[in-house]
Amino acid sequence: MTYRSMMLFLVFNLLDWLxxxxxxxxxxxxxxxxxxxxxxxxxxxxxxxxxxxISIAVISILYKFKLxxxxxxxxxxxxxxxxxxxxxxxIIFYF
Numbered sequence: 001m002t003y004r005s006m007m008l009f010l011v012f013n014l015l016d017w018l019x020x021x022x023x024x025x026x027x028x029x030x031x032x033x034x035x036x037x038x039x040x041x042x043x044x045x046x047x048x049x050x051x052x053x054i055s056i057a058v059i060s061i062l063y064k065f066k067l068x069x070x071x072x073x074x075x076x077x078x079x080x081x082x083x084x085x086x087x088x089x090x091i092i093f094y095f
Contacts, residue, residue, distance in 0.1 A: 005068075005071045005072060005075060006059050006071070008075050009055060009058070009059060009071060009074060009075055009078065010052075010055050010056075010059075012075060012078035012079060012081075012082055013051045013052070013054070013055040013078065014048075014051065014052075015082050016051065016078065016081055016082055016085060017047060017048055017051045019082060019085035019086060019089060020035070020044075020047065020085065021044050021047075022089050023085065023088060023089045023092060024039070024044065026089070026092050026093055027092060028088065028089070028092050035047060035050065038050045058074070059071075
């Protein structure tokens, strides 16, 4: 597992957090039940901590079990999630 892939995974998760904050502040809702609970209980700052801790946990598990080859696929999935969030944000902002 390269450090570049790990950092990219963290960056995608933080980008997802920023997109989620933007969508929520413009009237959108969080559709993931766990994240919705974290937001309702701890706010957007709690969601930030949640995203960081989950990202570190995923990277740690992949590292411990030597599942390095999975991380590029997870990065691809996170890129798609971020693109989807940006599109939803644009729809909410313009319509």
